[in-house]
Amino acid sequence: MASISLRNVIKKYGIGPKSLQVIHGVSAEILAGEFVVIVGPSGCGKSTLLRMVAGLEEVTGGEIAIGPRVVNDLEPAERDIAMVFQNYALYPHMSVFDNMAYGLKIKKLPKDEIRRRVDKAAKILELSALLARKPRELSGGQRQRVAMGRAIVREPQVFLFDEPLSNLDAKLRVQTRLEIQKLHRELGITSLFVTHDQVEAMTLAQRMIVMNAGRMEQFGTPDEVYTRPATTFVAGFIGAPPMNLVSGQARDGHFHLPSLALDLPDSATPGRADTVLMGVRPEHLRLAEEGWPITVELVEVLGAERLLYSQLGDQAVIVRTDDSTLHPKPGDVLKVRPHPGKVHWFDPGTGLRI
Amino acid sequence: MIERRPLLDFVSHAVVLLGILVVAFPVYLTFVASTHTAQEIVQAPMPLLPGSHLLENYMTALQGGGSGPGSTAPVARMMWVSLVTALVITVGKIAISLLSAFAVVYFRFPLRMLCFWAIFVTLMLPVEVRIGPTYKVVSDLGMLNSYAGLTIPLIASATATFLFRQFFLTVPDELVEAARMDGAGPMRFFKDILVPLSSNSIAALFVIQFIYGWNQYLWPLLIATDESMYPVVIGIKRMISGGDTGNEWNIVMATAILAMIPPTIVVLAMQKWFVKGLVETEK
Numbered sequence: 001m002a003s004i005s006l007r008n009v010i011k012k013y014g015i016g017p018k019s020l021q022v023i024h025g026v027s028a029e030i031l032a033g034e035f036v037v038i039v040g041p042s043g044c045g046k047s048t049l050l051r052m053v054a055g056l057e058e059v060t061g062g063e064i065a066i067g068p069r070v071v072n073d074l075e076p077a078e079r080d081i082a083m084v085f086q087n088y089a090l091y092p093h094m095s096v097f098d099n100m101a102y103g104l105k106i107k108k109l110p111k112d113e114i115r116r117r118v119d120k121a122a123k124i125l126e127l128s129a130l131l132a133r134k135p136r137e138l139s140g141g142q143r144q145r146v147a148m149g150r151a152i153v154r155e156p157q158v159f160l161f162d163e164p165l166s167n168l169d170a171k172l173r174v175q176t177r178l179e180i181q182k183l184h185r186e187l188g189i190t191s192l193f194v195t196h197d198q199v200e201a202m203t204l205a206q207r208m209i210v211m212n213a214g215r216m217e218q219f220g221t222p223d224e225v226y227t228r229p230a231t232t233f234v235a236g237f238i239g240a241p242p243m244n245l246v247s248g249q250a251r252d253g254h255f256h257l258p259s260l261a262l263d264l265p266d267s268a269t270p271g272r273a274d275t276v277l278m279g280v281r282p283e284h285l286r287l288a289e290e291g292w293p294i295t296v297e298l299v300e301v302l303g304a305e306r307l308l309y310s311q312l313g314d315q316a317v318i319v320r321t322d323d324s325t326l327h328p329k330p331g332d333v334l335k336v337r338p339h340p341g342k343v344h345w346f347d348p349g350t351g352l353r354i
Numbered sequence: 355m356i357e358r359r360p361l362l363d364f365v366s367h368a369v370v371l372l373g374i375l376v377v378a379f380p381v382y383l384t385f386v387a388s389t390h391t392a393q394e395i396v397q398a399p400m401p402l403l404p405g406s407h408l409l410e411n412y413m414t415a416l417q418g419g420g421s422g423p424g425s426t427a428p429v430a431r432m433m434w435v436s437l438v439t440a441l442v443i444t445v446g447k448i449a450i451s452l453l454s455a456f457a458v459v460y461f462r463f464p465l466r467m468l469c470f471w472a473i474f475v476t477l478m479l480p481v482e483v484r485i486g487p488t489y490k491v492v493s494d495l496g497m498l499n500s501y502a503g504l505t506i507p508l509i510a511s512a513t514a515t516f517l518f519r520q521f522f523l524t525v526p527d528e529l530v531e532a533a534r535m536d537g538a539g540p541m542r543f544f545k546d547i548l549v550p551l552s553s554n555s556i557a558a559l560f561v562i563q564f565i566y567g568w569n570q571y572l573w574p575l576l577i578a579t580d581e582s583m584y585p586v587v588i589g590i591k592r593m594i595s596g597g598d599t600g601n602e603w604n605i606v607m608a609t610a611i612l613a614m615i616p617p618t619i620v621v622l623a624m625q626k627w628f629v630k631g632l633v634e635t636e637k
Binding site: 054055056075076077081082083085086087089090091092093102103106107150 | 526528529531532533534535536537538542546547550551553
């Protein structure tokens, strides 16, 4: 078990004026034994960051340390890490046993030690009956487990996962997610897990890093990230449907849109009078007798709940309600009230939480 | 799909049978000729059924010592020379092409693309084009009438390099990265992963190049002037001299049949992998 320190990590491709910077100084301290998920939209640099920790990409600036060692210039094999790839990257011509044992053979471990470790990993992952098979004779889920087995047998300081669940079908994904959690509980190895799927991120992470355009937007527990998003990006990215962001000015207990003044709950105020963004999650807008008037444009019925895509003044908002007695139709005007204490404020220029 | 079209069936079978006849009949005639005495063959019409001198003719051919006006060197020796030549060319070509394709695909070195294009351009220059200068080099190095002279100039192969390059490009990058994670150095990766993955392509190339090596004609014709270094293809050529009648056609035909056997064995034995290597890409 080891901690991972990212200290102002920068990645540039190319040199000179034509270079392209994809990671703009990320700093984070990942504790020993922690399970951290890096989440963000595609192209945000999350995989690049992981590959830098793995040693598959060079670090342009800053430092990466695993435990006490700065690993910037170490080969992947010298970093005492193991990685699970998105396409599993199993060696197609080797049996499951040989796939798992290959790294150990190169390390010149004694035969019986290799046997012992592979058997142990196979037992944990329920692969014992499949050790003689070739990867092409396995199902997607089994291949996934072999890829994890290959990581486990090395008994590394750190596990790196690069979107390992994205090639599985929905049901298997949930199951594998639980298995990864169980594995982490049993082995307690520091893990860094990259995904674009926020559900995966929320369920797996002890803490999560939300990334956007090469920058770290927030680093916190899933609960913190959800209840206190640090930026408008996080507010919009985490949570489905995303948080409603309404722009206007807060004055004397009201929030002023161009054509509308909304009364605010007592506790809610940004503490400044210029234009700000008000954020309210769809589930924190309740239908009420009195309140903010919304015009319903579209209704999505999701079984237990329904989503009302609506207009609030000239701005779009989404309301999530589990009230099944109401059957709003497009064009209806309803009243909603925000949950007190669930109103967030953001600066429209910087996107930062106020 | 179920089709019942008797006429189409008939026509297509007829075409196939005709094709087989065209290809197989000359081979059959060669075989028939190799089982008669020299006198029987030159009679008109030539016999169309196998005769009774099969063993005798083949023994004469293999051991040499016929009475024809051309070369009467033993064919067994020629077969050996051909076999060694073909195998050295094949193995050499495959080894060198694998390594150069590996270098071109996986290493970043200065002028990498230039190297690749230089190799690629030589695709357009067959041995025949550069035969004069190559002969000069080989003869100055004193490699005439030697295995080295017969094989080395034919080993470099742009075709095979290109084929392996194309195959290596389809190997997923993640496999390379996984190997790096496992601590495999470049040559270890090459030996443990790339070569086994290429086995089908290697088999296909083995067949093609073995036949290429076995059937070499022009180059050995220049290099092999000593009877003990004749490949069998040249041996056949040297057995025939002058007019039609003087030659021992039965021995020549027996040699021709013998010359056909090794390539046939290679093709039959490696048929399965050969087809796989050309058709399937397994990853």
